Amino acid sequence: MKKVTIVAIVLGTVLAVGAITFTGINWGMTSNAMGQYKNQLEYVYQRNLYELTDNINNIESNLSKLKVSTVPKVQEKYLSNVVAQANAAQDNIATLPIEHNAVNDTITFINQLSGFCLILQQNLAAGEKISLDDMDQIASLHTSSQNVKYELNRLTILASTDYSIVDNVKNPNMDTSDFNNQFSGLNNEINEYPTLIYDGPFSDSLNDKEIKGLSENEINAEEALNRVREWFADFSVKANGETDGEFATFNFELEKGEQTAYAQVTKRDGILLQFNGGYEVGDAQKTEDECRTIAETFAKNLGFEDMKAVWSTASNGFVYINLTFVQNDVIVYPDMIKVKVSQDSGEVVGWEARSWAYNHVERNNLSPTINEVEARKSLTTDMDVRTCKMAIVPNDYVGETLTYEFMCVSEGSTYYIYIDAKTGLQFNILKVIETDDGNLLM
Numbered sequence: 211m212k213k214v215t216i217v218a219i220v221l222g223t224v225l226a227v228g229a230i231t232f233t234g235i236n237w238g239m240t241s242n243a244m245g246q247y248k249n250q251l252e253y254v255y256q257r258n259l260y261e262l263t264d265n266i267n268n269i270e271s272n273l274s275k276l277k278v279s280t281v282p283k284v285q286e287k288y289l290s291n292v293v294a295q296a297n298a299a300q301d302n303i304a305t306l307p308i309e310h311n312a313v314n315d316t317i318t319f320i321n322q323l324s325g326f327c328l329i330l331q332q333n334l335a336a337g338e339k340i341s342l343d344d345m346d347q348i349a350s351l352h353t354s355s356q357n358v359k360y361e362l363n364r365l366t367i368l369a370s371t372d373y374s375i376v377d378n379v380k381n382p383n384m385d386t387s388d389f390n391n392q393f394s395g396l397n398n399e400i401n402e403y404p405t406l407i408y409d410g411p412f413s414d415s416l417n418d419k420e421i422k423g424l425s426e427n428e429i430n431a432e433e434a435l436n437r438v439r440e441w442f443a444d445f446s447v448k449a450n451g452e453t454d455g456e457f458a459t460f461n462f463e464l465e466k467g468e469q470t471a472y473a474q475v476t477k478r479d480g481i482l483l484q485f486n487g488g489y490e491v492g493d494a495q496k497t498e499d500e501c502r503t504i505a506e507t508f509a510k511n512l513g514f515e516d517m518k519a520v521w522s523t524a525s526n527g528f529v530y531i532n533l534t535f536v537q538n539d540v541i542v543y544p545d546m547i548k549v550k551v552s553q554d555s556g557e558v559v560g561w562e563a564r565s566w567a568y569n570h571v572e573r574n575n576l577s578p579t580i581n582e583v584e585a586r587k588s589l590t591t592d593m594d595v596r597t598c599k600m601a602i603v604p605n606d607y608v609g610e611t612l613t614y615e616f617m618c619v620s621e622g623s624t625y626y627i628y629i630d631a632k633t634g635l636q637f638n639i640l641k642v643i644e645t646d647d648g649n650l651l652m
Contacts, residue, residue: 423570
């Protein structure tokens with residue numbers, strides 16, 4: 211593919227105009243007005259740096275999924291995501307005070323990536339397939355995006371300190387800009403290409419916006435108070451008003467020593483909808499597996515049957531756990547409860563059951579049309595399958611789909627690949643992202 215330079219030139223012009231504009235304003239304003247403008251400009255720069263990093267992170271994730279996808283419809287979705295994120299990244303770069311030569315190769319890379327993926331997307335829509343050569347190109351682009359991702363995340367960490375972008379922008383007394391120099395690593399990484407999150411699976415899905423998990427039977431305030439006292443016997447409990455709206459709740463404030471926590475109990479059925487406790491964690495005494503068991507036991511004591519821990523990640527002395535309803539050995543992801551457990555005391559210090567309250571019902575027709583052997587045919591040959599389970603997963607907008615969930619490893623990365631249990635086609639792909647604050651799925 212030929213290098214695209216028109217957009218690079220336009221972006222370079224925008225950057226140059228932005229730098230000149232800032233310099234003129236900087237010398238012409240009063241100190242008070244300049245201080246206000248400086249703060250506003252710093253906010254704009256910081257926001258666009260974070261958005262740029264987020265867009266590149268998402269590009270890398272979508273390219274990674276695209277490498278292992280075999281279904282044109284699914285491939286088209288990931289290509290569309292990359293094109294949109296690349297366009298957004300171009301806008302982010304244009305608003306940062308960087309000289310053109312510092313990001314020339316980065317701009318070219320993003321332009322080529324966007325154009326290449328757009329062409330593949332159009333070809334798929336016309337009924338063509340992605341060729342082996344194109345898949346090799348996708349792999350190269352993914353490697354390059356990993357390098358850019360690393361550099362941008364380093365810059366974002368720098369910006370999260372007391373570092374001021376505005377203070378390090380080039381001015382008439384400087385030959386170059388410190389902030390400009392920070393981007394030199396990006397070009398170095400781009401030149402290496404050959405030819406050119408605390409969330410588990412489906413944790414953000416509420417699915418249909420209809421409360422299916424609660425009956426019309428209501429409890430009163432005294433009954434709710436008694437339940438909270440029973441659930442949290444170590445705390446003193448006092449009523450803290452009521453909340454109307456989507457979920458009508460009785461609210462409570464809990465205290466134990468210097469620890470304060472808050473709980474919400476639904477008026478319909480009287481379940482614990484939400485609990486959050488302020489807690490200073492000490493040295494870890496409980497393992498991640500022990501915390502998963504604690505979460506399951508806590509749920510059962512609250513009346514939530516058949517809830518199993520299907521995902522967990524440890525971070526800063528806490529374990530974050532996703533519990534899901536399991537019916538006839540089928541994981542029902544829409545019926546999810548999120549739990550936070552302290553590793554020093556083994557206490558549950560966080561609980562959120564909105565997805566369960568929205569979606570929980572007994573499912574019918576949990577029998578797949580195809581068997582596991584047939585479902586495996588939709589996986590790429592380089593996938594090392596570690597586990598296979600049946601799972602109900604939420605659709606993008608409305609409804610659910612019965613799938614085979616394959617946990618696989620390829621080239622050192624872990625993927626969760628979902629195959630429609632009726633059609634045998636790939637339904638979704640999630641990749642495990644390892645971070646300093648635990649593992650995420652994207």
